[in-house]
Amino acid sequence: MNGEPLPNEHGAPVRVIVPGVVGVRNVKWVGRVVASTEEAEGPWQRGLAYKGFSPMVKELQGIDVEKIPSMHELPVQSAIVSPKPGSTTELDDLEVRGFAWSGGGRGIVRVDVSIDEGKTWVTAELADGKDQGYNRAWAWTFWEASVPVPPELQGKEFTVLCRAVDSAYSTQPERPEPLWNLRGLNCNCWHRVPIRHAE
Ligand SMILES: Nc1nc2c(c(=O)[nH]1)N[C@H]1C(S)=C(S)[C@@H](COP(=O)(O)O)O[C@H]1N2
Ligand SMILES: [Mo]
Numbered sequence: 001m002n003g004e005p006l007p008n009e010h011g012a013p014v015r016v017i018v019p020g021v022v023g024v025r026n027v028k029w030v031g032r033v034v035a036s037t038e039e040a041e042g043p044w045q046r047g048l049a050y051k052g053f054s055p056m057v058k059e060l061q062g063i064d065v066e067k068i069p070s071m072h073e074l075p076v077q078s079a080i081v082s083p084k085p086g087s088t089t090e091l092d093d094l095e096v097r098g099f100a101w102s103g104g105g106r107g108i109v110r111v112d113v114s115i116d117e118g119k120t121w122v123t124a125e126l127a128d129g130k131d132q133g134y135n136r137a138w139a140w141t142f143w144e145a146s147v148p149v150p151p152e153l154q155g156k157e158f159t160v161l162c163r164a165v166d167s168a169y170s171t172q173p174e175r176p177e178p179l180w181n182l183r184g185l186n187c188n189c190w191h192r193v194p195i196r197h198a199e
Contacts, residue, residue: 019138020105021072024050045070048183055180073103076172077188078111078143078164088196094147094160096124098191099140102166107137110165113145115158118174118190122147124162135167155199161190 006012011028018025024044043049048060050071057063078100083089094115100108108130112121122145129141147160163172173179176189 019136020103022050022074022103025072039070050185051183052185053181053183055178057182060182071185074101075186075188076100076102076106076108076164076166076170078108078162078172079191080113080160080162080193083160083193083195085193086195088198089149090198092149092154094149094195094197095144096147096160096162097142097144098124098162099129099142100162100164101140102137102164102168102170105133105135105137106166106168106170107132107134108141108143108164109167109169111141111143111145112163112165113147114161115147115149115153117159118161137167149197154197157194157196160193160195163190 001007001010006015011026011030014030016025016027016030016033039045046066048065048068051065051068052071053063053068078098080096080098082097083094096113098111100111102108108126111124111126113124114121124143124145127142127144129137129139132139132141165171173189176187179187179189
């Protein structure tokens, strides 16, 4: 892993790597591999562990969980690493850095950053990870943006937002509420980091 022998906690001696797919399919400490035309037994593949439901589903009564497809590929996602939530900046050009990823090997084609709740956006520079093969982008793409703090936000508290676009031109939804689900999975709405500007 990362050029070193695989450590025990990450699955040594043998781990399955299923690129572009949710972590749970990357089984650690593999003992046996069986080829089958049937989905694997057990809660992690057939049960509700990695299944999505409508926000209206608050309990499983009357739902045939086995009929709902399990998650494999994931939706496009991005996160801000810097600045940290609650931090103060004195810069008039805010340096924002983070990473983005999408399922199924779909690469990241664009990341947008906003400090005014999405009224205006600055497109980030894509860095390490941007040159992965088409539909073979298994790793994160790092990005950075320089966002000018307008006079009306100087000395104020505001929220830094980001959202990514993948090679399918899918993007992230604005709010978490319509994504709410029983298992709390796939919440890929805009990442929000509240900060303060000091004059
Ligand atoms: N044998 C085994 N493999 C497993 C798990 C497990 O509980 N047992 N957890 C899975 C889940 S849910 C995730 S998210 C990843 C986490 O891998 P990591 O610890 O290398 O990040 O391992 C997966 N592989
Ligand atoms: Mo997981």
